[in-house]
Amino acid sequence: MENQTLIELYTTMLTIRRFEERVAAEFYAGNLFGFVHSYIGQEAIATGVCRHLGPEDRIVSHHRGHGHCIAKGADLKRMMAEIQGKKTGYCKGKGGSMHIADFSIGMLGADGIVGAGLPIATGAALAAKLEGEGKMAAVFFGDGACQEGEFHEALNLAAIWKLPLLFVCENNHYGVNTAREYSLAADEIIRMPKAYHIPTQAIHGNDVEAVHRAAGEAVAALRGGDGPYFLECETYRWHKHFLSDVLEDLRPREEIESWAQKCPIAAFEAKLIKRGVLTRADLERIDAEVLREVEEAYQYALDSPYPEPEDALEDVYAS
């Protein structure tokens, strides 16, 4: 992989991390409201996959969607403004953290209903197939979504229509506090897409290079017209299901700590230094730049006005 690509992957992951850290800090300081689902711990997946996609490729995200937005190239300022409920946000304050979308870059939206993005993504993939020119779509979802009927409907539809759809399962092992081992009879997630004759790879989702490599193979097959492809990326979320003072985290303490040792960013940082791609000074420079962007975004949102109450009446119908 070229050094430039490695640096970009690193920078994207770090941007997601710093963005989410700021959001969490502000939330727990009482400055944000609503449901905020943190992507910290899973950064390598959105980053490694979206690096292969152009603005003409469409993605569908889920409730934990900030990382996908950033990796697809969304504007941090408009994201922060949306999270703060401001008029300048991507959805003019109508969506909030859980529903950020940017159709101009092919980000068809984060979605609060587990599994519901999958059928929508089949439509985006059908559009890509009809438009041709090697276009494709990707859909991100968790192990929880694999328990929904919509998951199986989407696998089936994508398979029988040979849709250029990349399924990206972010297996973080839990639906809120319920372990996948309890709630899913299939002992391996990839056994399910295999049953629909969809090619699969199961990879370590905290290794951005592994994700990038597997996604690259998948994307090449998809663009070649081979039909859908399924990646299962094993990972772990660091925060509770959503940021909250009252929601309990019932996952085993030692498990949480062991996954903190598998930080996707720290691991990648060590590799980059060892290989001489970046120096400590480079890392500090990148971090300072990323922190500055996040700060600018947060300030932009703070300085932005709230919507007028009557704005609630707009956009119910398109003209």
Add this chain to the structure above:
Amino acid sequence: MREITYEEATLEAIQEAFRRDPRTIHLSTDLYAELQDEFGAERIRVTPIAENSFVGAAIGLAGSGFRTVANIRMATFGFVAMDQMINHAAKIHYMFGGQAKFPILYRMTVGAGISAAAEHSVSPYPMYMNAPGLKIILPSTPYDAKGLFKTALRDMNPVVSFEHVALGGMKGEVPEEEYFVPFGQASVRREGSDVTVVALAKMVYEALEAARELADEGISLEVIDPRTLVPLDRKTIFESVWKTGRLVVVDEACQTCGAAAEIVALVTSNTATFGRLKAAPARVCGLDVPIPFSPPMEKFAVPDKAKIIEAVREVLKS
């Protein structure tokens, strides 16, 4: 003028839309051979029996710049797709701040009268009226079916068409030349002066028969067909009530929280219109029971001419 069936009229509107815009896709669990012959299997697609997924696929297509006609067939299957319909199709334009448009025509049949029993005889459009973001059409004639479809297929919102199962084979005059029936414009099917009868879908015909019968007694009914429930043409209804002072609303859907309840509420909560009422408005609706299978019970559960006449006589008492 030539006469074609209601079903043929809808098909014509779809064909014209597909000829006009190559980025229009048809999804249904059934094959539409006449469409597939003309437009090909890429655009006229047979889906698996997975309503939620193709109702959702239509949203993804729309978000990617395509228009979709998704035929759910019977409204009972529409319930299977309620996640995509209500959580997404209805809200997604609003929730994302209006940054994308979702031009989709969802079709489903409604109504009782064919001994299809409880699951397959539903008229659930009032539930959909409770989901802002959807437009709702209820064509009752071949002319309106084509004209409303023509409008729906230019609209940039999700439009849900509820088509009464008894009307598909009905023949009626449909012009050869292009025309559109605008949304939110009711049709006065019969002018009258004594009682306003607002009737939906197949009930328009029951109301017209009641009007003919009562005319022999010198009672004059004004029969209004709203044609679209969202948007609803309040003005035509209000003006008629100002004239007659009496209102009967007839709908085959269950009475509780129905379109009839909404229309009565609109009329009675408008001070000017309320002041013109000479009697309490009446509803003639489907009974609040699942539709039973056996014909005597099924007939009992839905409104008909006799029940409308009875309600009209009641509102004429005061």
